[in-house]
Amino acid sequence: MDTRRKQRMFDLLVATGFKDIEIGYPAASAHDFDFVRKLVVKEGIPDDVTVSVFTPARADLIERTFEAIRGAERAVVHLCHATACLWREVVFGMSAREVVGMAVEGAQHLVRLAEREPGSDIRFEYSPETFNLTEPELALEIANRVAEVVGATAERPLTLNLPTTVETHSPHVFADQVEWMHRNLDRREAIVLSVHPHNDRGTAVASAELALLAGADRVEGTLFGNGERTGNVCLVTLALNMFSSGVDPQLDLSDIDTVREIVEDCNRLPVHPRHPYAGDLVYTAFSGTHQDAIAKGLAALADRAEREGKDVGELPWQVPYLPIDPKDVGRDYQAIIRVNGQSGKGGINYVLKAGWGVDLPVELRRDFAAVVQASADALGRELEPPEIWQLLRETYGLDDSPALPAGTDEHEVLGQLGAEHGVTFTRVHFTGTPAATGAPATCLVALEAGGRTLWGLGQAATTTDAAHRSARSALRRAGLHEGAR
Numbered sequence: 001m002d003t004r005r006k007q008r009m010f011d012l013l014v015a016t017g018f019k020d021i022e023i024g025y026p027a028a029s030a031h032d033f034d035f036v037r038k039l040v041v042k043e044g045i046p047d048d049v050t051v052s053v054f055t056p057a058r059a060d061l062i063e064r065t066f067e068a069i070r071g072a073e074r075a076v077v078h079l080c081h082a083t084a085c086l087w088r089e090v091v092f093g094m095s096a097r098e099v100v101g102m103a104v105e106g107a108q109h110l111v112r113l114a115e116r117e118p119g120s121d122i123r124f125e126y127s128p129e130t131f132n133l134t135e136p137e138l139a140l141e142i143a144n145r146v147a148e149v150v151g152a153t154a155e156r157p158l159t160l161n162l163p164t165t166v167e168t169h170s171p172h173v174f175a176d177q178v179e180w181m182h183r184n185l186d187r188r189e190a191i192v193l194s195v196h197p198h199n200d201r202g203t204a205v206a207s208a209e210l211a212l213l214a215g216a217d218r219v220e221g222t223l224f225g226n227g228e229r230t231g232n233v234c235l236v237t238l239a240l241n242m243f244s245s246g247v248d249p250q251l252d253l254s255d256i257d258t259v260r261e262i263v264e265d266c267n268r269l270p271v272h273p274r275h276p277y278a279g280d281l282v283y284t285a286f287s288g289t290h291q292d293a294i295a296k297g298l299a300a301l302a303d304r305a306e307r308e309g310k311d312v313g314e315l316p317w318q319v320p321y322l323p324i325d326p327k328d329v330g331r332d333y334q335a336i337i338r339v340n341g342q343s344g345k346g347g348i349n350y351v352l353k354a355g356w357g358v359d360l361p362v363e364l365r366r367d368f369a370a371v372v373q374a375s376a377d378a379l380g381r382e383l384e385p386p387e388i389w390q391l392l393r394e395t396y397g398l399d400d401s402p403a404l405p406a407g408t409d410e411h412e413v414l415g416q417l418g419a420e421h422g423v424t425f426t427r428v429h430f431t432g433t434p435a436a437t438g439a440p441a442t443c444l445v446a447l448e449a450g451g452r453t454l455w456g457l458g459q460a461a462t463t464t465d466a467a468h469r470s471a472r473s474a475l476r477r478a479g480l481h482e483g484a485r
Contacts, residue, residue: 010023012223014046018251019050021052022078023036027056028061045073045074051074052076056080058106073119074121076124077125078125078127080127080161081103081129082165100141123157123159125161129165130165132164132167143181146158148186157192160191161194161195162193162194162211162216167198172210176214181215196232197232199229199230204233220232221233223236224260240324254328283322284338286343292344293346297318298333337351341373344369345368356389358431359431361427367453368392397457408464413468414445431443441459441461441463445458454477456473458472
């Protein structure tokens with residue numbers, strides 16, 4: 001990630017409300033070193049944000065890390081090394097005792113270098129990498145030794161970060177490990193107990209949630225789960241899971257699409273369309289049963305708001321299949337229902353009502369749903385809302401007769417047309433103004449002919465003319481339009 005993208009990501013994290021931000025691994029990368037120096041020298045770190053920098057437990061790399069943060073008002077140096085048996089034997093060629101010594105020596109070096117920066121508030125974080133694969137007693141011993149070396153107190157706590165570096169067990173196992181550490185640490189009051197879940201088994205969010213219940217104070221992760229292999233825990237998902245349960249994560253995710261766009265630009269990786277809360281399709285239903293339930297839920301919420309004289313946003317959110325109100329993350333309701341060959345009458349009617357104010361009668365919904373499904377199947381794709389509206393007009397709105405004289409009554413008009421053609425208009429339904437067409441009145445009528453119910457749609461400047469046109473449309477569909485007035 002170049003400097004431009006690093007800066008853009010940092011600015012996003014600050015704007016979103018993160019207060020602890022790891023800004024780089026300066027000993028490993030010139031780009032990271034330069035970026036850290038840029039933030040420090042140009043005083044680009046807000047007063048309420050603490051930055052951290054990552055370093056392995058090697059003296060030369062620790063020293064390079066301190067060079068990067070020299071002059072910072074406040075920073076955390078994050079010491080990390082693997083502790084599990086496989087890594088000890090294969091990567092380091094060390095015994096368990098030697099790895100304990102590595103941790104102690106690294107911590108001692110942190111303290112010595114921090115003492116040389118009297119103008120800076122330098123604090124420490126320690127990660128026994130591969131904690132979840134490390135013998136619990138060894139992990140506890142190392143953590144206690146590091147806390148002792150850095151002199152952790154309640155006023156100056158050590159952040160002890162417990163990673164699932166490679167996720168290998170179910171989330172409840174990790175939670176048990178975290179709880180055991182929580183209960184057995186020597187200086188628990190001087191420890192900020194943090195977790196750092198990876199997603200190798202696809203359960204990083206669950207691991208984080210259970211770890212918090214088990215005693216953890218803090219979670220490290222990334223936006224949308226970027227990271228090694230299958231990535232780190234997604235903090236967006238974790239935060240909005242809390243939000244959906246009534247817990248304020250104190251992060252501003254009210255414009256989720258902008259957050260996603262910036263992250264995609266910085267990481268050069270797309271966010272999946274079905275990524276929780278942020279994907280293009282996560283508030284969208286194609287299934288007819290889901291669409292019907294959502295449409296009814298939204299209608300019930302709107303009815304309740306009207307009865308109580310409140311805005312919908314003031315009521316508890318209760319809509320089937322939508323765990324949060326899409327508007328809370330900057331989405332609207334227009335894309336909630338998308339129509340294809342599997343869509344049902346409720347979803348199709350929702351699209352018409354949301355876009356054009358047209359609320360079809362229940363009987364017509366079934367009739368028109370068959371028309372829409374046949375069209376979607378024939379095209380082999382979903383239909384856009386304007387296509388559905390046009391299909392409704394083409395199917396039922398066949399008349400454009402001129403306006404009637406002023407003062408004509410619509411019921412009289414329907415009675416005369418019915419008498420002329422020997423039919424009865426059995427249903428008359430006026431509905432809202434179609435915003436997209438500008439027509440002020442819409443009428444739908446039905447007649448019985450040959451054992452079938454045939455509907456007609458009419459739109460005009462007045463309800464009388466709309467009724468007249470809808471009746472003529474129904475007559476035309478019944479083959480009775482010749483001579484219609």
